[in-house]
Amino acid sequence: MKHEPYVSVCPTSASVSLLAFLTDAGYPDSTKRSLILESVAAFEENDRAMWV
Structure with missing residues (x-):
């Protein structure tokens, strides 16, 4: 499975932006x-685990 590079390189920032999106009043x-x-x-x- 191919991941988007920014997700693989920096998964934490991806989840931070996802968290910000999900905690929006629209969700x-x-x-x-x-x-x-x-x-x-x-x-x-x-x-x-894959990248270690």
């Missing part, structure tokens, strides 16, 4: 937001 569903954030965390963990 009120906290359950769905939590699930997405968990998915992002899992992706980052896998991504780090």
Whole structure:
């Protein structure tokens, strides 16, 4: 699977911008937001393992 370079190089900043997007008032569903954030965390963990 090919990742976008900026995601692989800097996954933390990707999740920060995603977090900012998800905490926007336009995204009120906290359950769905939590699930997405968990998915992002899992992706980052896998991504780090791949590049170590």
